[in-house]
Amino acid sequence: MQCRGAMVLLLLGLTEVLSAEPPAAENLHMLSPEEHKAILNLGQKVLPRDCHEVWESSGGQAMDGIYLIQPADSRISAYCSMQDGGWTVVQHITVNSSVDFDRTWEEYKRGFGALSGNHWLGNQYLHQLTSGNVRYKLGVKLVDKDAVTKFGEYDPVLLEGEEAQYRLRLGLFQGTAGDALTQDTENYLHDNQRFTTKDRDNDNYFQNCARLEFQGVAGGGWWYDACAGANLNRRNVIYWQKDCNKEHLCKYAWMMVKPSELIKVVKVKGECGKDEL
Numbered sequence: 001m002q003c004r005g006a007m008v009l010l011l012l013g014l015t016e017v018l019s020a021e022p023p024a025a026e027n028l029h030m031l032s033p034e035e036h037k038a039i040l041n042l043g044q045k046v047l048p049r050d051c052h053e054v055w056e057s058s059g060g061q062a063m064d065g066i067y068l069i070q071p072a073d074s075r076i077s078a079y080c081s082m083q084d085g086g087w088t089v090v091q092h093i094t095v096n097s098s099v100d101f102d103r104t105w106e107e108y109k110r111g112f113g114a115l116s117g118n119h120w121l122g123n124q125y126l127h128q129l130t131s132g133n134v135r136y137k138l139g140v141k142l143v144d145k146d147a148v149t150k151f152g153e154y155d156p157v158l159l160e161g162e163e164a165q166y167r168l169r170l171g172l173f174q175g176t177a178g179d180a181l182t183q184d185t186e187n188y189l190h191d192n193q194r195f196t197t198k199d200r201d202n203d204n205y206f207q208n209c210a211r212l213e214f215q216g217v218a219g220g221g222w223w224y225d226a227c228a229g230a231n232l233n234r235r236n237v238i239y240w241q242k243d244c245n246k247e248h249l250c251k252y253a254w255m256m257v258k259p260s261e262l263i264k265v266v267k268v269k270g271e272c273g274k275d276e277l
């Protein structure tokens with residue numbers, strides 16, 4: 001009897017250890033087993049909504065890295081870039097990345113790649129992040145081959161749900177990069193477009209833009225028009241109108257979101273004049 005009791009206790013203890021890890025997150029496929037343990041808020045019971053909340057509750061002290069967040073129903077892990085108030089990274093690409101961005105609708109929906117490197121967080125999660133009560137903005141960071149960094153912001157950003165084919169809705173642009181998503185200068189307008197992947201054609205071209213190849217590499221999923229004035233998911237050429245293209249090569253790109261701070265933006269306006277653009 002005693003022995004059986006001990007066994008039950010042992011089993012209970014074991015269950016506790018097992019339930020403490022791995023963390024309950026929907027996108028663990030985007031982390032290596034070592035990275036499961038490296039999640040910076042592992043064990044936190046009530047999860048922050050996004051990386052901005054992590055930053056805020058740490059008094060601005062939280063470090064960059066992978067955190068568990070819960071934008072809506074889904075508990076996910078995401079890479080947080082903590083400078084400038086805590087951005088939730090939704091895309092990162094390095095030119096000629098070994099991560100293939102030529103993926104299916106389902107893969108773009110749930111995310112792929114490695115959170116600590118090149119990845120797409122997932123349209124479903126970008127939808128959850130941007131469609132709640134909090135208004136979000138989209139940040140785009142581009143680094144060219146000479147390490148010159150350009151930045152752009154769209155405020156607000158909303159990604160509609162899967163029933164609307166993850167249509168992209170963008171507000172006003174500001175930044176040092178060109179506006180390649182809402183400006184219609186080359187007849188390619190990405191704002192208000194639905195998402196297209198190699199297996200789901202929602203674009204305005206007679207063929208599927210995601211399947212069109214440049215030097216043997218397909219475009220990957222994107223909010224294509226017919227087809228693109230910008231596309232950050234073509235592995236061999238990061239494309240952002242005049243800032244990044246096949247003549248002016250860029251090495252890295254990031255897309256990220258955080259709550260917009262309209263009141264602070266008005267306050268900061270005076271300081272903007274000091275910026276050397």
Ligand SMILES: [Ca+2]
Nearest residue numbers: 203205207208
């Ligand atoms: Ca088409």
